[in-house]
Amino acid sequence: MTYPSTLKSYLFLKRNRAKKKRAVKKQLWQMSMDKTTAFYLVILGAYVFASIFIFNDYLKVFEDEFIFIEKLLAERFWLILSIVPIRYVFQAFRHPGVLITSSEYQLAMLPHSIKKIALYIALEKWIKLLLQYLLVSMVVIMITPINWLLVCSYFLLFWCVELFMTIPQWKLFQSHLFVKVSYLVLIVSLSMIGELTDSNQIIGTVTIIGVLVANIYFGRSLFDNVHWGRVTEVNDYLVWNMPLVSKAIKVKFKRQRRYNMFQNRASRRKPFQYHHHSIHKRLWLQLFRENVEYILQVIAGLFSAIIIFAFISELVTFIGIAISVHVYTSFVTSIYRERFVSGIVQILPWDVVGYRHTITRWIYVGFVPIMIPIIIYAIIHYSWWSIGLIGLVVSVFLLNVETKLDNMALQLDKKLGEFAIKDFVSFGSLGFIILFYLNPYYSLLSIIIILYYMYQKKGY
Amino acid sequence: MLSRNTSWMVIILKILDVKNLEVDVKTTKLLDEVSFTLNAGKVTALVGHNGAGKSTLMKTIMGIQEKTAGEIIIQQSFDQDNDFLEYKRRIAFIPEEPMxxxxxxxxxxxxxxxxxxxxxxxxxxxxxxxxxxxxxxxxxxxxxxxxxxxxxxxxxxxxxxxxxxVPLLLIDEPFMGLDIYAVDYFEEMMKEKIERGTSILLTTHQLERVKGIADQFIMLQDGKLLHHGAISDFDTIKRRSDEV
Structure with missing residues (x-):
């Protein structure tokens, strides 16, 4: 009896996946670019390249930096060697490292071995990375004065770690959270000991031996106790999540989170106390977990933006603070809406007031990291008006949150009417933050804003 | 809360009123000028081929699918366009795939x-x-x-x-995935609800099974309401190829 070729079937699957992705990207390209724009972009790219690499003697300009980097790379080789595997242990918390999606898994339902398929996927990954690292190394050797032997050593270091961490990452992904944390603590501690005791070479060698032993040890039981549901769930998301495409076509590629690390906790299985708070809390936490990347991106982005603005100029800082308040309040309002239009809640009656009460605390907590650089700024430029600035920002934030949540509640009830006075007041209050730059007396308006906020809040 | 002993089923006969409903997605018309009413304590079977618009109609009544035109009113007072939160409190939905x-x-x-x-x-x-x-x-x-x-x-x-x-229960494929004992029990549950005055709109392909429960049928074809009437008048759905 002849058996069908697993490689052929796998390549057939890959070809069709690539075809589908190409079609989606082509659609995006056609939506966002025409021939004229593409032509001008090519001209611009050529100009940038020429100005940096042809007309400018950048080697001379950055000579000191290159010497410094080369020195650092040579000195820190063993430290970097012991640090690089940490990345894969850390990744094992979220990614299995071998892209077996539900399609590859279904292929294994046919007369194909999952072991063979996994091997092909790993081989493909290693070859792709080999080519990428080769290309990067060649470019570095060609355009920088860094010693080629050093570049080759790092090329080998990164590619070999990538290769030999595939099995440990795969097995760690399947392990209990405690095991993952233990390995992470162990490997981080080793690197720290190496650095503190100036024995990076010994620690680096220990790390290499440890990784090789892990490969031999885990290699024997690669496919024992594999949580295929989790593996395919994560990989489906990784393969099909195309941020640019989803932004352009306004369709979010959501990860089908069917599994989470807290699900096995006995406390999660207990029936709720039969009141809104405990039920809503769980639903909010579920939504936050599902959107954790976006939430962290927005908060970290605004936090960093305010810090960067502070180095530009005072006026830009105040404009940045006002924009941050506006962006954050708009973002949390969209999260509030998302709760009603996703999952099971969309087919239930909407308790917009109850859900609003339970999310408010989280909204305030999320604003704390954004307030930190503002408070630091106020302390650095300390005067009695610093307190006024903090009061103004907090009052404007409260008013904007309240107004936007009010509007969203009305929108959910399909009752949002014309632009109301409170919309005008809350949006206009953002301007007071900018006006504070001209005259700090404007911070006294925070008293009026707070009174207006309390008057509005009485409605809820 | 809508208590068990409320008398809405006695006073209000018309539970659901769908008028000139249209649903478009880009250039495709999924529902076209669909109008019908459901009375209290009655069961209506929504029938049609795959892709006729049954699930779209259900989702539109639920408010999950945005409508392009038309009106959907529950208990003659709660309009989906003007009083959505109150409207939603009056419907329960069983989707085809568990959510x-x-x-x-x-x-x-x-x-x-x-x-x-x-x-x-x-x-x-x-x-x-x-x-x-x-x-x-x-x-x-x-x-x-x-x-x-x-x-x-x-x-x-x-x-x-x-x-x-609730006054209105929407069920998309009620017997999907249930064993025969569960189907029998589910029928019992539905009859209990009907006795209390709940109107049920259900989609099904198991027509023989619902003939015993349903009072009326609505037949959709390519998003249009083709026929409607008493379930006793319902014959069968022809194969698509036979219609040509």
Whole structure:
């Protein structure tokens, strides 16, 4: 009896996946670019390249930096060697490292071995990375004065770690959270000991031996106790999540989170106390977990933006603070809406007031990291008006949150009417933050804003 | 809360009023000028080929699918366009595929439904006990959906929708994934709801099965209302190829 070729079937699957992705990207390209724009972009790219690499003697300009980097790379080789595997242990918390999606898994339902398929996927990954690292190394050797032997050593270091961490990452992904944390603590501690005791070479060698032993040890039981549901769930998301495409076509590629690390906790299985708070809390936490990347991106982005603005100029800082308040309040309002239009809640009656009460605390907590650089700024430029600035920002934030949540509640009830006075007041209050730059007396308006906020809040 | 003894079924005969409903997605017309009414305590079977627009109609009534034109009114007062929150409180929906959350156990789902429809705790517990016994789900209350079989998940979803007393119950493929004992019990549950005055709109391909429960039928074809009338007048759906 002849058996069908697993490689052929796998390549057939890959070809069709690539075809589908190409079609989606082509659609995006056609939506966002025409021939004229593409032509001008090519001209611009050529100009940038020429100005940096042809007309400018950048080697001379950055000579000191290159010497410094080369020195650092040579000195820190063993430290970097012991640090690089940490990345894969850390990744094992979220990614299995071998892209077996539900399609590859279904292929294994046919007369194909999952072991063979996994091997092909790993081989493909290693070859792709080999080519990428080769290309990067060649470019570095060609355009920088860094010693080629050093570049080759790092090329080998990164590619070999990538290769030999595939099995440990795969097995760690399947392990209990405690095991993952233990390995992470162990490997981080080793690197720290190496650095503190100036024995990076010994620690680096220990790390290499440890990784090789892990490969031999885990290699024997690669496919024992594999949580295929989790593996395919994560990989489906990784393969099909195309941020640019989803932004352009306004369709979010959501990860089908069917599994989470807290699900096995006995406390999660207990029936709720039969009141809104405990039920809503769980639903909010579920939504936050599902959107954790976006939430962290927005908060970290605004936090960093305010810090960067502070180095530009005072006026830009105040404009940045006002924009941050506006962006954050708009973002949390969209999260509030998302709760009603996703999952099971969309087919239930909407308790917009109850859900609003339970999310408010989280909204305030999320604003704390954004307030930190503002408070630091106020302390650095300390005067009695610093307190006024903090009061103004907090009052404007409260008013904007309240107004936007009010509007969203009305929108959910399909009752949002014309632009109301409170919309005008809350949006206009953002301007007071900018006006504070001209005259700090404007911070006294925070008293009026707070009174207006309390008057509005009485409605809820 | 809509109590069990409310008299809305006596006073209000017209539970659902759909007028000139249209749903477009880009250039495709999914529903075209669909109009019908449902009276209190009546069961209407929504029939048609795959892709006729049955599930779209259900989703549009639920408010999940945005409509392009037309009106949907419940109990002659609650318009989907003007009073959406109150409108939603008057409908319960059983989707074709269970929409359960991975983070909630079966019991937590029942509590979520109970609280959303403002069912008293004692009443909720009574109903859960009865339905869980009827569907033979004892011992599964603290299980997450992933630990349940497809049929069990469907039972959990069915119990969820049966917990509240609402004027309108929408059921997309009621018997999907249920074993014969569960189907019998589900029919019992539906009859109980009908006696209390709930109107049921259900889509099904098992026409023989619903002939005993349904009073009327609505037949959709390519998004248009083709026929409607008493279920006794309903003959059969022709094959698409025979219609050409």
């Amino acid at each position: 359960l959350m991975s983070e909630l156990t079966a019991m937590q789902h029942f509590q979520l439904y109970g609280k959303s429809y403002q069912v008293e705790e004692s009443e909720l517990i009574n109903r859960i006990e009865r339905y869980v016994e009827g569907f033979e789900l004892q011992g599964k209350l603290n299980e997450f959906p992933e630990s349940l079989s497809k049929g069990m998940r469907q039972k959990v979803q069915t119990i969820c929708a049966m917990i509240p007393d």
